[in-house]
Amino acid sequence: MQITVNGQTQDLSIKDNTLLIDVIRDQLQLTGTHSGCDTTQCGCCTVLMDQVAVKSCTILARQAEGASIQTIEGLAKDHLHPVQEAFSEEHGLQCGYCTPGMIMSTVYLLQSHPNPTDEQIKEGLAGNICRCTGYVNIVKAVKSAAKKMQETHV
Ligand code: FES
Numbered sequence: 001m002q003i004t005v006n007g008q009t010q011d012l013s014i015k016d017n018t019l020l021i022d023v024i025r026d027q028l029q030l031t032g033t034h035s036g037c038d039t040t041q042c043g044c045c046t047v048l049m050d051q052v053a054v055k056s057c058t059i060l061a062r063q064a065e066g067a068s069i070q071t072i073e074g075l076a077k078d079h080l081h082p083v084q085e086a087f088s089e090e091h092g093l094q095c096g097y098c099t100p101g102m103i104m105s106t107v108y109l110l111q112s113h114p115n116p117t118d119e120q121i122k123e124g125l126a127g128n129i130c131r132c133t134g135y136v137n138i139v140k141a142v143k144s145a146a147k148k149m150q151e152t153h154v
């Protein structure tokens with residue numbers, strides 16, 4: 001099957017029951033997408049599929065055929081994406097394990113809510129669990145990212 005990840009079309013040989021996360025991590029070596037629970041709870045494995053945030057441990061790779069997948073590696077071009085910058089500057093990460101998923105969910109949230117309220121951020125990140133800390137700095141990072149994106153028109 002063919003799958004497009006971060007703008008590159010890949011020809012892959014996979015079994016029918018191969019999960020998208022396994023293609024991303026094991027076959028394409030894009031290990032920025034993390035696996036935390038394998039049961040659709042933690043959100044560490046979140047990627048964008050045709051601009052929509054999905055948990056890649058819940059999607060069969062075959063379901064992604066013809067779709068455009070974006071992973072955390074696909075966000076930064078010459079420099080960090082504003083959401084990545086904001087998480088770093090606002091200390092929205094500690095061990096960083098949940099961070100790729102948090103960032104992908106934030107990118108998705110900001111597409112529909114460019115200036116989100118605390119409530120909208122809470123709702124938008126409800127599927128992403130951080131085991132390290134509270135969510136105060138994560139919310140601050142999302143707000144800072146929103147501002148940066150408006151300023152840079154990303
Ligand atoms: S690994 Fe996919 S939701 Fe936890």
Ligand code: FES
Pocket residue numbers: 092093094095096097098099129130131132133
């Ligand atoms: S920063 Fe460690 S799990 Fe979230």
